[in-house]
Amino acid sequence: MSRVHPSAVVEAGARVDPTARIGPFCVVGPEVTLGPGVELRSHVVVSGRTTIGAETVVFPFSVIGEIPQDLKFKGESTELVIGERNRIREHVTMNTGTEGGGGVTRIGDDGLFMAGCHIAHDAQIGNRCIIVNQVAIAGHCVLEDDVIVGGLSGVHQFVRIGRGAIIGAVTMVTNDVIPYGLVQAPRGVLDGLNLVGLKRRGVSRADISALRAAFRELSDGEGTFHQRAERLKAGTESDYVREIVDFVLAGTDRHFLTPG
Structure with missing residues (x-):
């Protein structure tokens, strides 16, 4: 308990690895699992059936594992699974899944989720993805490994983005994007290949x-x-x-x- 700040609230039932750190004014719910080396900086809320993998760091004012923003959600037991070594910056929100979407929102390893971005219910995010400030990933989306989504962009529900693709800033993506594709413009246009990434x-x-x-x-x-x-x-x-x-x-x- 020496790694839990006295002002933090860790509810009975939470499974917290002895090497995890929970900073001031954090709230950890009863169905949460925090793996080895996880760090909640301060003022972080982790709720629901949420698992956070080893060495992931969550920065202040993020809300992780709250219920979906989906009117079809009726309180069913669903979960959020976050992989290892992710960096989840300030004011990020990630929701649990829905029964109709498979029940699990899943985040891979080694991702960077910049300030203010949102990962909605049942999204499947691969490894080494970079989700830039204020991006909104809608429900049921699939982002394969090594995808970059530029700031202030939105990805429509059920869209798939293939491995290694890059989405330019201030872009609305309404349809699937091929692997290694380059998408830009306010209404996203497939404008070439991600040659720099390749x-x-x-x-x-x-x-x-x-x-x-x-x-x-x-x-x-x-x-x-x-x-x-x-x-x-x-x-x-x-x-x-x-x-x-x-x-x-x-x-x-x-x-x-x-x-x-």
Whole structure:
């Protein structure tokens, strides 16, 4: 208990690792689990069936694990699972899931959630994602690994954003985004590939060239967007292009942002 500030409230039933730190004026609910090395800086509320993984730091005035902002929610028991080594900055909100959405909101490892962003019910956020200030991720969204969402952007419910994609600031994303895509403009437009991100990841020149060729085919080829993807599936040897093709051909509840 020496790592729990005297002004903090830790309700009976909470499971707190001995190495976790709970700062002044925090509130930890009875169904919360805090893993090794977790730190709640101050004035943090963690409620609901919420698990926070090792070495994650939550900054002041964040509210983690409150009930969904969904009128269909009727008080069912759902949860929020947060991975390891995340940085959750000031005034971030993350909600538990809903019965209709699978019951679990899930955050991966090594993410950065900047001040004021919101992660809604049943969202599935991958590893190493960066969610910039004041971003709103709506319910049921899926963000794969290494996604960056620029400040003041919004992602519509049920949208999927593929691995390594980047969303520019002040952008509204209403449809699925292919892996490694670059989306910008007030009403999001697929405007190219995230070439800076690909180079930072050490992707080979051959794969980047293959991705560029695939993007041109998706943009200008004959037939529908899905038909173009089917042709790419049959004719590529690049794992990165196959990843885009598999993403496009997978089941989805939204249309796609297509190259303009």
